Amino acid sequence: xxxxxxxxxxxxxxxxxxxxxxxxxxxxxxxxxxxxxxxxxxxxxxxxxxxxxxxxxxxxxxxxxxxxxxxxxxxxxxxxxxxxxxxxxxxxxxxxxxxxxxxxxxxxxxxxxxxxxxxxxxxxxxxxxxxxxxxxxxxxxxxxxxxxxxxxxxxxxxxxxxxxxxxxxxxxxxxxxxxxxxxxxxxxxxxxxxxxxxxxxxxxxxxxxxxxxxxxxxxxxxxxxxxxxxxxxxxxxxxxxxxxxxxxxxxxxxxxxxxxxxxxxxxxxxxxxxxxxxxxxxxxxxxxxxxxxxxxxxxxxxxxxxxxxxxxxxxxxxxxxxxxxxxxxxxxxxxxxxxxxxxxxxxxxxxxxxxxxxxxxxxxxxxxxxxxxxxxxxxxxxxxxxxxxxxxxxxxxxxxxxxxxxxxxxxxxxxxxxxxxxxxxxxxxxxxxxxxxxxxxxxxxxxxxxxxxxxxxxxxxxxxxxxxxxxxxxxxxxxxxxxxxxxxxxxxxxxxxxxxxxxxxxxxxxxxxxxxxxxxxxxxxxxxxxxxxxxxxxxxxxxxxxxxxxxxxxxxxxxxxxxxxxxxxxxxxxxxxxxxxxxxxxxxxxxxxxxxxxxxxxxxxxxxxxxxxxxxxxxxxxxxxxxxxxxxxxxxxxxxxxxxxxxxxxxxxxxxxxx
Numbered sequence: 001x002x003x004x005x006x007x008x009x010x011x012x013x014x015x016x017x018x019x020x021x022x023x024x025x026x027x028x029x030x031x032x033x034x035x036x037x038x039x040x041x042x043x044x045x046x047x048x049x050x051x052x053x054x055x056x057x058x059x060x061x062x063x064x065x066x067x068x069x070x071x072x073x074x075x076x077x078x079x080x081x082x083x084x085x086x087x088x089x090x091x092x093x094x095x096x097x098x099x100x101x102x103x104x105x106x107x108x109x110x111x112x113x114x115x116x117x118x119x120x121x122x123x124x125x126x127x128x129x130x131x132x133x134x135x136x137x138x139x140x141x142x143x144x145x146x147x148x149x150x151x152x153x154x155x156x157x158x159x160x161x162x163x164x165x166x167x168x169x170x171x172x173x174x175x176x177x178x179x180x181x182x183x184x185x186x187x188x189x190x191x192x193x194x195x196x197x198x199x200x201x202x203x204x205x206x207x208x209x210x211x212x213x214x215x216x217x218x219x220x221x222x223x224x225x226x227x228x229x230x231x232x233x234x235x236x237x238x239x240x241x242x243x244x245x246x247x248x249x250x251x252x253x254x255x256x257x258x259x260x261x262x263x264x265x266x267x268x269x270x271x272x273x274x275x276x277x278x279x280x281x282x283x284x285x286x287x288x289x290x291x292x293x294x295x296x297x298x299x300x301x302x303x304x305x306x307x308x309x310x311x312x313x314x315x316x317x318x319x320x321x322x323x324x325x326x327x328x329x330x331x332x333x334x335x336x337x338x339x340x341x342x343x344x345x346x347x348x349x350x351x352x353x354x355x356x357x358x359x360x361x362x363x364x365x366x367x368x369x370x371x372x373x374x375x376x377x378x379x380x381x382x383x384x385x386x387x388x389x390x391x392x393x394x395x396x397x398x399x400x401x402x403x404x405x406x407x408x409x410x411x412x413x414x415x416x417x418x419x420x421x422x423x424x425x426x427x428x429x430x431x432x433x434x435x436x437x438x439x440x441x442x443x444x445x446x447x448x449x450x451x452x453x454x455x456x457x458x459x460x461x462x463x464x465x466x467x468x469x470x471x472x473x474x475x476x477x478x479x480x481x482x483x484x485x486x487x488x489x490x491x492x493x494x495x496x497x498x499x500x501x502x503x504x505x506x507x508x509x510x511x512x513x514x515x516x517x518x519x520x521x522x523x524x525x526x527x528x529x530x531x532x533x534x535x536x537x538x539x540x541x542x543x544x545x546x547x548x549x550x551x552x553x554x555x556x557x558x559x560x561x562x563x564x565x566x567x568x569x570x571x572x573x574x575x576x577x578x579x580x581x582x583x584x585x586x587x588x589x590x591x592x593x594x595x596x597x598x599x600x601x602x603x604x605x606x607x608x609x610x611x612x613x614x615x616x617x618x619x620x621x622x623x624x625x626x627x628x629x630x631x632x633x634x635x636x637x638x639x640x641x642x643x644x645x646x647x648x649x650x651x652x653x654x655x656x657x658x659x
Contacts, residue, residue, distance in 0.1 A: 001640050002080040004057035006152065006162055008261035009095075012268075013047020031113040039105045049095040050256040050268040052168060054150055060089040061180040063145035079639045085150040090164060091181060092174050094137040096271035102129045120220075122199040127192065134187040135237065135281070137271050139174040141166070142244060153262075156638045161262035171252055171267035176278055177244040184237030184275070188283045193228045193390075206308070215311035218324070222303040228390045232293040233283035240278050247274050288339040291349060292396040292412060295336035298355075299390070302329045310367070318370035326362040328385065331355070334395035334415040342401055342469040352395050354415040360385050374432035378442075386420040388452055391589075392487040393417060399465060403475050408462040408482035411535075418489045421449040436517070439502045446495040451547065452487050453531040460484035485534055493529035495547075515563030521556045536591035539635045539642060540579060548591055551575040565607040574598045580633070592642060595632035599625050620654035 019041035026034045060067050065087045072083040105126035112119040140146065151163035168174065176183060201220030206213075239245075247269045255265040275281055285294060307324030333355025340350045364382035371377065397412025428442035463480045471478055501521035506513035530544035558571040580594040603622045608614040631645040 001078060001635070002056070003635075003640075003642075005053065005055050006160065007051050007053035008159075008162060008258045008263055009049045009051030010256045010258060011047055011049040012256075013045065013097075015043065015045045017041065017043040033111045035107075035109045035111075037105075037107045037109075039103070041101075041103045043099075043101040045097070045099040045101075047097055048268065048271055049093075049097075050266060051093050051095065052090060052162070052164075052258060052261075052263055052266055053093055054085065054088050054090045054162065055180065056085055056088070059180065060087060060147060061145060063087075063089065063147065065147075075639055077637060077639055079637070080154065081639070082151075082153040085152060087147045088150055089140065089145055089147055089180055090150070090166075090168065091179055092139045092168055092266050094139075094269055094271040094274070096133075096135040096137075098133040098272075100129075100131045103127070116205045118203040120199065120201045122197075122201075124197040124199075125195070127194045129193075130189075130191045132187070132189045133272075134189070135271050135275055136184045136186065137176060137237070137247075137269070137274055137279075138179040138181050138184055139176055139247070140179045141168075141173050142175050142177055144177075151262075154641060155644070156634070156641050157632075159260050159644055160641060163262040168263075169255060169265040169267070171249070171269070172246050174267060175244045175246050176239060176274065178239065182236060183239050184279060184281075185234070186237050186275075186281045186283060187232060187234045189230070189232040191228070191230050194226065196225045198223045210308070213310065213312050214308045216309050218305070218307040218309065220305055222301075222305075224299070224301045224303075226299040226301075226390075227296065229296045230294060230391075230394075231285060232290070233285040234290055234293075235281060235283040237275055237279050237281045240280060242278065245278055247278075251277070286349070288341070288348065289398075291337050291339045292398050295334060295394040295396040295413070297334045297390050297393045297395075297415075298332065299387070299393075300331040302331075303327070314369075316372070319367060320370065321365070321367040323365045325364070327359065328362060329357070329359045330387075330419070331357045332393055332415060332417075334393050334413065336394060336396035338397050338399050338410075338412075340399055340465070342466070352397070354395050356416045356418075358418065360419070360421070376430040376432070378426070378428045378430070380424070380426040382424045384420075384422045384424050384446075388417045388419060388487065392452060397484075397486075399462075401466065401469065401478060403472065406471065406476040406478045408466055408479065409484070410460070410462070410465075410482070411485040414486040414488060417452060417487055418450050420451050422446040422495075423449065433508065434505075436505045437503055437508055440500070442499045442501075444497055444499075448493045448495060448529060450489045450491055451493070451529065453490055453547075454485065454533045454535055455488050455490075455531070456483050456485045456534050457488065458483055490529070490531060493527065495525070495527040495529065495550075497523055497525035499523040515561050517560050517562070519556075519558040519560070523554045525550055525552055525554075533591050539590065539592045539633075541636050545579055545591070548579045548581055551578040551596060565609050567603070567605045567607075569603045571601045571603075572599070573601075582633070592633040593636065595630075595634065595638070597629060597631075598627075599629045600627050602626060616658040618656040618658075620652070620656065622652040622654070624650040624652075 021039045024036045058067050067085060067087045070084040070086055073081045075081050103126065107124040109120065109122045149165045153161040199220065199222050201218065204217045206216055251270045251273050253268040256268045257265055303326055305324060305326040307322050310319055310321045312319050333353065335353040337349050338352050339348050341348060343350065362383045362385065366380045369377040392413055393415050394413030395415050397410045399410040401408045425445045428440060430438055430440040432438045459481045461480065462482050466478050466480060469478050499521060503519050505517040527547060527550060529547050531547065532544055533540060553576040555574045558569055560569040576596040578594055579591050581589045582592055583589060601624045605618055605620040607618040625647065626649060628646055628649055631647065633643040634641050
């Protein structure tokens with residue numbers, strides 16, 4: 001196993017977030033309360049990754065002598081662990097990102113008493129907008145080629161080392177030029193997500209024949225209308241008329257230290273200013289490979305429900321809970337354009353729209369049995385659904401016909417996806433000691449009837465796509481079925497696990513420890529579901545893998561002190577390895593093995609009491625990731641590292657005031 005490149009980088013930046021909210025309540029009578037909630041938030045994020053990067057695939061721009069690997073070191077698993085890469089042509093790059101997020105929302109809720117019924121009418125609206133600017137500058141030493149020899153040492157539990165022979169710390173020797181990766185590239189993604197909701201619900205007295213079993217009945221109707229749009233113009237960042245040029249000192253920042261990877265210092269600079277002064281960037285969205293990156297998805301969900309609330313006794317055992325059913329109707333659709341190279345020149349951009357409607361019936365029952373000595377047994381049965389991610393429902397696709405075989409093929413989204421569906425069973429036992437201490441054990445089981453993962457359909461019907469295609473001279477007849485790689489629904493499989501948890505104030509063991517306590521939980525999950533992901537084969541392999549996001553083991557532990565307004569907590573969370581979804585260079589999601597996290601956080605606060613002139617004031621200090629736990633990914637086995645990232649520690653100082 002051998003990766004085709006390596007890079008070391010340091011990312012710096014800042015985030016500014018502002019928010020405002022308001023609530024207005026009007027109560028003209030005891031039978032009507034009207035509440036209006038308004039919310040606005042805006043976040044600006046700006047950062048630059050300064051990186052040293054080397055292509056190890058044997059490509060150095062086509063210069064002589066060609067790259068070779070000298071004294072390669074390979075472990076027993078056949079994984080490359082070190083050596084010397086000769087005749088490579090490194091780059092020093094500046095990768096700039098600016099992101100602006102804005103969310104506006106309002107909700108208007110009205111509660112009425114109508115006779116013995118309680119009625120609620122609610123409408124809501126929200127819109128989230130995201131605009132990004134992604135710019136890259138590529139520099140190399142010139143005159144071409146300035147080839148180098150690079151010492152490599154891969155580390156599966158720390159930073160790998162890449163030690164160049166040349167000095168890359170002087171910005172006057174690095175030029176914006178047409179490097180082996182071009183002079184630069186940029187993207188301008190934009191996302192708009194709008195949601196409108198309407199709810200009408202009522203709580204009614206239980207009918208006489210059920211009054212001994214049910215306390216009341218809830219009925220309601222919810223409607224949600226969501227539309228999400230994405231566009232992503234892109235383009236090369238080209239050199240201006242001045243040609244190759246070193247970036248001026250007035251655009252330079254302090255050098256960046258990559259010593260953690262064996263490098264030393266490299267320059268850093270104001271990337272957008274360099275683009276403005278020396279380069280041109282004119283993003284477009286009408287090129288063949290950009291057409292699929294724009295799409296719109298619409299979701300309309302109508303949910304009706306009836307639920308009986310239980311509050312009774314079976315002998316000496318109290319019984320609480322509910323039983324009911326939801327009926328959910330989904331109407332999902334998506335529209336986009338795709339590039340069809342089989343069409344005449346000027347007509348390659350073709351519209352495509354698809355979708356699906358379906359209805360789910362979702363019964364559920366939740367019961368809590370209250371036994372003597374503060375013991376509770378909980379039991380739940382339900383049919384559950386979870387919606388697909390919106391990007392999985394996109395209609396956009398990349399389409400083509402293999403002129404050597406006549407077989408069509410495509411990759412993209414799937415507007416005909418069903419949701420995740422499962423029959424779920426949960427049971428738990430809880431024992432309480434006073435008001436704070438408890439121990440609990442829970443078991444859950446999910447019979448997955450459908451789930452979602454990326455796969456290749458070898459017999460997709462492309463009849464609508466090739467209906468007007470006329471094969472060229474010497475081309476075979478065009479087939480109507482071919483390969484389509486997209487999210488699809490899998491069927492069958494189980495997911496089960498147990499969770500143990502406890503809360504213990506330590507003064508129960510020894511009175512002088514008043515205020516001290518611990519919280520702990522552990523969960524263990526098992527699944528027999530295996531999937532294939534052809535788009536992530538280079539990182540997770542071509543063999544079956546487990547469902548993304550599942551760790552076999554997860555642990556949480558908190559030690560705290562709470563007394564007289566003072567509170568201190570130290571928390572640790574730990575999880576085993578799992579398969580995670582990350583964003584790749586194209587902005588799509590790909591799968592990778594992720595090393596399980598082990599993170600330590602702490603919090604200290606003080607709230608002034610009622611007798612103080614500062615009553616209502618709380619001072620807060622938080623620290624996250626105190627041990628600087630790294631984020632690590634790997635390809636199949638841990639001796640094949642893909643990423644090793646240290647995000648550092650995060651500190652937060654806050655002031656809250658209630659009045």
